[in-house]
Amino acid sequence: MRKIVLLTIVAVTSAVIFSPLAFSARKTIIKIGINAPLTGDIPKVGECTKYAAMLWLEDIKRAGGLKVGNKNYEVELVIEDNESKAESAVKANTKMITQDDVLAIIGPQASKQAVPAGGVANKYKTVMISPWSTNPDTTLDRPFVFRGCFLDPFQGQVMANFITDEFGFTTAAVLYDVASDYPRGLAQVFKKIWEKKHGPDSIVAYESFTTKDTDFSSQLTKIVRSGAQVLFTPQYYNEVPLIVKQAKELGWKAPIAGSDSWGSPETVKLCGKDCYGLYFSSHYAAAGAKGATKTFIDRYKKAYDYIPDDVAALTWDALHLVQQAIQDTGKITGRIGKDRIAVRDALAQIKNFSGITGKMTFTQEGDPIKCAVIVKIDNKGEYGFYKSICP
């Protein structure tokens, strides 16, 4: 008995003494949470988010911390994996808010996680910016939740207008994933606007498939036979190459257009020459970028060896928005609840913020008003700027 007691006492005291942080006072550190899908269905999106955030932190560290008012504060990133699952995103947000005391959260990127996670952020009165989520529910009736990108209705309109104005086409085909929220929403908007412009039967083929399908030949055969002048397919980088290649094999010669979900560098890597010359709407164009955008792309490419996609760029902008909001508050009180509300108010006030994905101003709902970019995949497989379309 005595031995056991002695042993525990020795263990405890040694643990306390050797703990390097023992008896050190707590400091006020500005913590920014990153809620990213590092594992799961879309790990590339998570990786881009993480890397963009790390570049941002590098800048802050080089400047010796974040200057708020007259004081420099140390900044720390809390990067959490949401496994591309809704409940995990909720857990990650709850953990970052209640345990890590983050001042603001960036992410989750996909709407499936951003909608429930936004509920958590709003409940605990913590600013959350989802850079990439396009579901209106993410920010709806949630004063503390913002987003960094335009919404689906705007994007569908941009594409319908662009195709009409650029090529003068009047009939179009749509191929989309019925089981996934984003493509379906965008396909519906596109159909609505196209039919408004060109009459009720101008969408000659409206075909769908289900997530994880890899053979689209039956749908594509119908589309080829329908005689549509253009194919619109708002799919992700893992499906676009398959769709494009199979369409070409079936004799499709007209243009194929897509949406910002094409923006990953993987699209061209997997698709190769088949995708050259196609158009999609996006948040920014990497090739031929100028100014701050180019600096960001060059730095990112140097550090991680590939050209950043729109997720990285939007995350970068979201972080800078948060940074500016924190600086605009003028003072960090150290009482986290109060500071969070101050950051939220400052963020809602920001006007004409010039980010690398364009100028933005938030609406009442926390959605930005910003321009869309039409990207053309050029002959080298790079995403070149083609046109900018503003609301």
Place this chain on the structure above:
Amino acid sequence: MELIKKFKHLFSNISLLGWLIGTLAAVVIEYYWGYDYISYYLGLPKIPVLFGTLIMLKNPIMIPSALAYDIIVYLIPILLTAGVSCNFANFLAGLFEKLPLGLSVLIHLIFFYAILHLWAGINDYRILIIKLTLISIILTVSVNVINGYQGEFSCSHPGFMALGAYTSSIITLVLFVNDKIFGTPLLPESIGPWLFPFALLGGGIAAAIGSLLVAIPSFRTRGDYLAIISLAFMFIIKSAVENLHIIGGARGMGGHPDYAPLPIIFAWTMLCIWVVHNFVTSIFGKALNTVRDDEAASEAMTIKTRKTKVTAFMFGAFWAGIAGGLFAHVLAYINPSMFSINRLAEILAMVYFGGLNSIVGSIVGAVSINVLGEALRPLELFKWIIIPLILIFVMIFRPYGLISFKEIDAKRLLRAKNKNNQGIKDKRGV
């Protein structure tokens, strides 16, 4: 070895009540001094949320501090208080032994909940983890009825969960909440929490009825056929919901009211464990086991095999529906892709990890997979290597899971242990 034996002997006469008193002491210490004193002097930024695992993995420099915290806050108070209060606890436990068993269990459960509530009250992250773990326990116990006691391999549990989640969500959203899909509520919002159990029951019943769709065509066959039919059922439910735009389709459904606080979920979980325990230890449960072991023989023993199987299947599905309803109200958002093959893998992992044919095993499986999943969170990708590896090792060394074919014996668990000498006599007798 000698030390461990001594240690074991030292604490062998502490009853469950004694351990509970010890844990209460630890939790009270954490509640009052955890943040301001103990974690402050150890240089921890906050109270370590999951026994310090998160902070240890993220920042190895913190390992000594976190370990010291665990020892000071949990280990020493628990052992000390349990040891000191041993006689008192045994006296109390002796008194409780004279009460009816149900009452005694209830008192213990209330005591346990009080501890859990204090522990979780420190941080909302803990509350969320406990909520989701309790829901996992319901799921695992219910799937154990089918995959364990009934011996079938059913893959439709996520489908049942989806049925329960959607049905109960629709009921609460239509009746009590002003939301985007269904508009103004039909009943006043204030009575919502009181009628919430009925919404959950509605979800459970919907799942049970849905399970008939699998049971009727597939119970003429056994084994692989059921697995395939039930898997198909799961995909049918998922696709159906995806294409039903009236309930949100693939975009999902949100805006649930907060009707599922911790005590409600705890009560439902305990109810589930109690009911399932009684179900599987009843004559019906024994009949179910005989059907699993030899269908023809049990038919010869006048057991209605078909009825037995269908009833057990519906019973399992019912609790999956309840779990789905609670899950929807905890997250306040559901979409069909939540109830897909990933969820199935998670549920099956919990059941087979914990142990077939055992409620204790199911609880152990659900708690360990959930807590491991959270505790290893900072490892990101490596988490998905470590957890499957542990599963593989469990399957190699204990093919039926950690604790299989074991039932809860509440009487033995709760009894006083001051009859120390008698215990030794027992051992000698063996």
